[in-house]
Amino acid sequence: MQRLEHMQHLDKHLVDELAHVARESVRAELREQTRGQRRKAALYAGSGAAALYAGAAVALAVGLALDLVLPGWAAALVTAVILAAVAFALRTVARPNTPGAAATGVTGGTKATGSAAVPPVPSTPPTVGTDHTRGDG
Template identity: 65%
Template sequence: MDHLEHLDKHLVDELAQVARETVRDELREQTRKQRRKAALYAASGALALYAGAALALAVGLALALGLPDWAAALITAVILGVAAFVLRGMARPSRPGEHAAGTRLPGRAGADQAAAGGMPYPPVPPAPPAGTAPGTVPPRPADDPDVPHHRA
């Protein structure tokens, strides 16, 4: 009988080792795919940055045909700044000072928290739970793990 228990323990250990190796291999494969995808996104972003710089240069040179160089550079900078501002506005879910649902939060703290996507405190229900008087705490169920158990 002791021999069977030893075999069972050995079998469980082998199964656990095979499961660990399988999970490790799967995670390694997923990590490799994610790393490749991240490198492709980074390369794409770098090329987009260079393309934007070339476009800004082309706009500046086109403006420089009829304007002084400094004015062409200034106009190109203003165009890029406006484009950045518009893109930033499009990326935000709501304007500062508004809650995600579109309701205005009170005061500056509300505006800061709306921009952060949260409220300063959890919402309060309009009425107490059924069967409890206002200002009292409802009793905990007997199977609540936080209730201390006293042994006699």
């Protein structure tokens, strides 16, 4: 009987040791993956900051070029309108489809923009004749 209790104690100890080794192995693997992802995120952040400054330099160059032919305020206004149009186009491309939109993104022959304010276009024009919706016959 004492030998059986001793074996159970050894089994429990072995299971605890294996669980500990498995936890440590998983922790080490997660640490390694996290370290790589952290480095990649830092590189993306640096890339985004550099792109932001590059975009600002391009906007400044456009404004200065327009300033040669327009007054300063008009050049700044034209540059702002160009940047707003680019921002709007990028937002429109990045916006996900609306929940009821078709999977292809085409509704009624026009590209879906994600706006619910535009009604769908019927595929056939209405026919001229008696209006059955009013009940006059």
